[in-house]
Amino acid sequence: MGTSTHCPYCALQCGMTISATASIDAAEGGALCLKGWTSADLLTSPARLTTPLVRGPTGLRPATWDEALDHVATGLRRLSDRHGAQALGIMGGGGLTNETGYLLGKFARIALGTPMIDYNGRFCMSSAAAAMNRAFGMDRGLPFPVTDLRDADAIVLVGSNPAETMPPFMRHVAACAESGGLIVADPRVTPTARAAALHLQPAPGTDLALALGVLHAVVEGGRLDRAYVESRTTGFDAVWRVASAWWPERVERVTGVAAADQRQVAERLARAGNAYILTGRGAEQHSKGVDTVSAWIHVALALGLPGRPGSGFGCLTGQANGQGGREHGQKADQLPGYRSIADPLARAHVAAVWGVDPASLPGPGPSAYELLDGLGTPDGVRALLVFGTNPAVSAPNAAHVAERLAATDLLAVADVVLSETAALADVVFPVTQWAEGTGTVTNLEGRVLLRGHAVRPPEGVRTDLDVLHGLATRLGQPGERFPRSPEAVFDELRRASRGGKADYHGVTYARLRAGERLHWPVPEPDHPGTPRVFLDGFAHPDGRARFVPVRHQPPDERADAEYPLFATTGRVLAQYQSGAQTRQVARLMAVAGEMFAEIHPAVAARHGLAEGDPVRVVSRRGGVLAKVRLTPGIRPDTVFLPFHFPGSHRANLVTNPALDPLSRMPEFKVCAVRLERVP
Numbered sequence: 001m002g003t004s005t006h007c008p009y010c011a012l013q014c015g016m017t018i019s020a021t022a023s024i025d026a027a028e029g030g031a032l033c034l035k036g037w038t039s040a041d042l043l044t045s046p047a048r049l050t051t052p053l054v055r056g057p058t059g060l061r062p063a064t065w066d067e068a069l070d071h072v073a074t075g076l077r078r079l080s081d082r083h084g085a086q087a088l089g090i091m092g093g094g095g096l097t098n099e100t101g102y103l104l105g106k107f108a109r110i111a112l113g114t115p116m117i118d119y120n121g122r123f124c125m126s127s128a129a130a131a132m133n134r135a136f137g138m139d140r141g142l143p144f145p146v147t148d149l150r151d152a153d154a155i156v157l158v159g160s161n162p163a164e165t166m167p168p169f170m171r172h173v174a175a176c177a178e179s180g181g182l183i184v185a186d187p188r189v190t191p192t193a194r195a196a197a198l199h200l201q202p203a204p205g206t207d208l209a210l211a212l213g214v215l216h217a218v219v220e221g222g223r224l225d226r227a228y229v230e231s232r233t234t235g236f237d238a239v240w241r242v243a244s245a246w247w248p249e250r251v252e253r254v255t256g257v258a259a260a261d262q263r264q265v266a267e268r269l270a271r272a273g274n275a276y277i278l279t280g281r282g283a284e285q286h287s288k289g290v291d292t293v294s295a296w297i298h299v300a301l302a303l304g305l306p307g308r309p310g311s312g313f314g315c316l317t318g319q320a321n322g323q324g325g326r327e328h329g330q331k332a333d334q335l336p337g338y339r340s341i342a343d344p345l346a347r348a349h350v351a352a353v354w355g356v357d358p359a360s361l362p363g364p365g366p367s368a369y370e371l372l373d374g375l376g377t378p379d380g381v382r383a384l385l386v387f388g389t390n391p392a393v394s395a396p397n398a399a400h401v402a403e404r405l406a407a408t409d410l411l412a413v414a415d416v417v418l419s420e421t422a423a424l425a426d427v428v429f430p431v432t433q434w435a436e437g438t439g440t441v442t443n444l445e446g447r448v449l450l451r452g453h454a455v456r457p458p459e460g461v462r463t464d465l466d467v468l469h470g471l472a473t474r475l476g477q478p479g480e481r482f483p484r485s486p487e488a489v490f491d492e493l494r495r496a497s498r499g500g501k502a503d504y505h506g507v508t509y510a511r512l513r514a515g516e517r518l519h520w521p522v523p524e525p526d527h528p529g530t531p532r533v534f535l536d537g538f539a540h541p542d543g544r545a546r547f548v549p550v551r552h553q554p555p556d557e558r559a560d561a562e563y564p565l566f567a568t569t570g571r572v573l574a575q576y577q578s579g580a581q582t583r584q585v586a587r588l589m590a591v592a593g594e595m596f597a598e599i600h601p602a603v604a605a606r607h608g609l610a611e612g613d614p615v616r617v618v619s620r621r622g623g624v625l626a627k628v629r630l631t632p633g634i635r636p637d638t639v640f641l642p643f644h645f646p647g648s649h650r651a652n653l654v655t656n657p658a659l660d661p662l663s664r665m666p667e668f669k670v671c672a673v674r675l676e677r678v679p
C-alpha cells in the first residue's frame with residue numbers, strides 16, 4: 001500500500017502512489033512517463049537542500065531559519081525605506097500549488113506593497129491565455145475534459161509535441177491517430193508528427209500565415225459554418241477581409257507548407273464529425289504568439305467547433321499547475337479568481353477578503369522579462385524573491401538575465417535544489433517539494449486536484465507557505481493573514497475567487513478528498529463543476545465568440561548572410577524545463593544527459609560538421625555549445641535546441657527577448673543564428 005499523490009511535472013497531473021520506500025506506481029489505471037516513474041528519485045537525492053543558506057565572504061554558508069528569514073526581512077525593509085516598495089519584487093512559478101501562488105500574490109500586494117510580481121507562466125501560457133480571453137472571454141486551456149479527445153475524428157496539433165512533453169496524453173489521441181485523423185504542424189519530424197497522418201512542416205514563426213491559408217481553404221471549399229458564425233460569433237467579415245488575400249499558394253511561399261496540404265487540413269476538419277484544434281508552445285512562444293493563436297481560433301470558429309459537444313479549440317497547458325498558476329494573482333495584472341487588478345470591482349472584492357483598503361492595492365506591474373531586465377537599475381527591482389522558477393536558465397537572453405540577477409541588492413530563492421538561480425542568491429530557503437506537502441493544483445482541463453502529502457519531508461525544510469508566513473510576520477503583518485495551513489489558505493482563496501471567472505468557491509478539500517472531479521467554475525459547494533464550458537455561450541457579455549483580424553508578420557529577426565539559419569527551442573522527453581530537478585536524476589541523465597543541436601545533414605555537411613561534433617550556435621546575443629545531432633527530419637533552415645542544460649549549454653544564451661505586444665511573451669521559438677565549428 002502506498003499514499004496517493006500526483007506527479008510533480010507536467011499539467012496532465014497523472015495520479016500515482018508512493019510507497020514508504022519512495023517507489024512509485026501509476027494510479028487510476030494510468031500510465032506514467034519516464035520522468036514520472038523516476039520522480040521519487042528526487043525525494044531522496046543528495047542534491048536536496050535541507051539547510052537555509054546565507055551568503056558570506058566566502059560564498060553561501062549554512063544558516064538557521066531565523067537567521068535567513070531575518071536577513072531577508074531586514075533587507076526588504078531597508079530597500080523599501082530607501083527606494084520605495086516598487087524596489088521589491090517577486091518571480092513565481094506555474095509549478096507551485098494554488099495556495100502558494102495565491103499567497104505570493106497577496107504577499108506582494110499587501111506585505112510588500114509592490115506591483116512588481118510576475119511568474120514563469122509569462123514564458124509559457126501567456127499568449128494562449130490572452131488569445132482565449134480575447135476570443136472567448138475566458139481562458140481555460142482545455143474547455144472540455146481531455147478524455148473527450150478519445151472520440152475525435154480529426155485533431156490538429158499546432159506546435160505541440162505531446163509524445164515527448166505529455167506522453168500519457170497520447171492515449172487520448174491514439175484512436176484518432178489510428179484512424180488517420182491526426183494532423184501535426186511542426187518544423188521537425190517529432191515522435192508526435194510520426195503518429196500523424198498528415199505532417200505540415202512550416203518554417204518557424206509562420207503559423208499565423210498557415211492558419212490564414214487554412215481559413216481561406218475552408219471558405220473557398222464552401223465549408224464555412226454560416227449558421228454558427230451568424231448565431232454564435234461576431235467579427236467574421238473583418239477577419240475574412242484579411243484571409244481572403246491569403247490563398248493557399250501564397251501561404252505556401254511563406255510557410256513552405258504545400259497548398260494541397262492546407263486544403264487537406266480544411267477538408268479533413270470540415271468532414272470530421274468531432275474535430276479539435278489544439279496549440280502548444282511551438283505556435284505560442286513568439287512575439288506574435290497571441291495573434292497566431294487567434295488565427296487558429298478563427299479556423300475553429302469558421303468550422304463551428306468551439307462550444308459544440310465533441311469538438312473544440314484548446315491550448316495544452318504545460319506545468320503541473322500551469323492553469324491554476326495563472327488564475328489567482330501571481331501574474332502582474334491579476335487578482336484571484338482570474339480577476340483584473342485594474343478593475344475597481346475586483347479590487348474592492350479582493351481587498352474586502354484581505355481586510356485592506358482597495359486604494360492600498362498596487363496596480364499592474366511589468367511582465368517577467370521586463371521585471372528581470374530592470375533588476376538592479378534605478379527604477380527597477382533591487383530585492384527579488386524567487387519561488388519555483390529558475391530564470392538564470394529558462395529566461396530568454398539568459399546571459400543578460402543572469403547578469404541582472406547578480407546586480408540585485410538582495411536575491412532570495414526558495415527551492416528544493418541549488419538551482420542555477422539559487423546559486424546566485426544571497427539567501428536560499430530549502431522548501432518541501434510536491435509529495436512532501438499538501439496543496440491543490442489545477443490540471444490542463446481546469447480540474448482542481450488535491451495533491452496529497454505522501455512522504456515526510458527531510459528534517460530542516462519548510463513549506464513555501466511557512467516561508468511567506470515567516471517573512472510577512474517579520475514585516476509586521478498579522479500572522480493570521482498569511483496562514484501556514486494549506487487548507488486555511490485554500491478556504492480564503494475560495495472566497496477571494498468567488499464570483500470571478502475562475503470561481504473556486506464551491507471547491508473544498510472535503511469534496512476533493514471524497515474523490516469528486518471538479519472543473520471550475522464551481523460557484524457553490526453543491527455545484528457539480530463545469531467539465532465543458534461554452535456549450536451554452538461564450539464568456540463575453542453578449543455570449544458570442546469574437547473574430548479579431550490578425551495579420552501575418554515575419555519573425556522579429558530575419559535570417560541574413562551573417563545569421564542564415566533559424567534556431568528554435570523546446571523539450572525532450574527525459575528532461576524537464578530548466579533541468580534543475582531532472583538533471584539530478586541519474587536514470588534521466590543516462591537517457592538525455594548532454595546538450596545537443598538538431599541539424600539537417602545537408603547543412604551539417606556544408607559546415608564540415610559530423611554527428612557528435614561540438615558546435616557553437618551563435619545569435620546576435622551569444623552562443624551556445626552543443627553536440628551535433630544529425631537530423632534528417634528537421635527543416636534545413638532550422639536548428640533545434642533543447643533548453644534544459646546549464647552554463648555554456650543554455651539554449652537561452654541565443655534566444656530573442658522580443659516580446660508580444662499583448663501577452664509580453666518572448667520569442668523563444670525563433671531567432672537568427674549561424675553555426676561555428678569548435679576546434
Ligand SMILES: Nc1nc2c(c(=O)[nH]1)N[C@H]1C(S)=C(S)[C@@H](COP(=O)(O)OP(=O)(O)OC[C@H]3O[C@@H](n4cnc5c(=O)[nH]c(N)nc54)[C@H](O)[C@@H]3O)O[C@H]1N2
Binds near residue numbers: 185187283572
Ligand atoms: N519532457 C518534458 N515534458 C514537459 C516539459 C519539459 O520540459 N519536458 N515542460 C512542460 C511545459 S511547462 C510545457 S509548456 C509543455 C510544452 O509542450 P510542447 O508545446 O509540446 O513543447 P515544446 O517542445 O516547447 O514545443 C513543441 C514543438 O514546437 C515545435 N516548434 C518550434 N517552433 C515552432 C514553430 O514556429 N511553429 C510550430 N508549429 N512548431 C514549432 C518544436 O519543434 C516542438 O516539437 O511541456 C510540458 N511537459
Ligand SMILES: Nc1nc2c(c(=O)[nH]1)N[C@H]1C(S)=C(S)[C@@H](COP(=O)(O)OP(=O)(O)OC[C@H]3O[C@@H](n4cnc5c(=O)[nH]c(N)nc54)[C@H](O)[C@@H]3O)O[C@H]1N2
Binds near residue numbers: 415577
Ligand atoms: N528557450 C526556451 N526557454 C523556455 C521555454 C522554451 O520552450 N524554450 N519554455 C518556457 C516555459 S513554457 C516555461 S514553463 C519555463 C520553465 O522554466 P522554469 O521556470 O525555470 O522551470 P523549472 O525548471 O521547472 O523551475 C522550477 C524551479 O522550482 C523548483 N521547485 C520545484 N518544486 C518547488 C516547490 O514546491 N516550491 C519551490 N519554491 N520551488 C520548487 C525546482 O527545483 C526548479 O528550480 O521556461 C521557459 N523557457
Ligand SMILES: [Mo]
Binds near residue numbers: 318319
Ligand atoms: Mo511551460
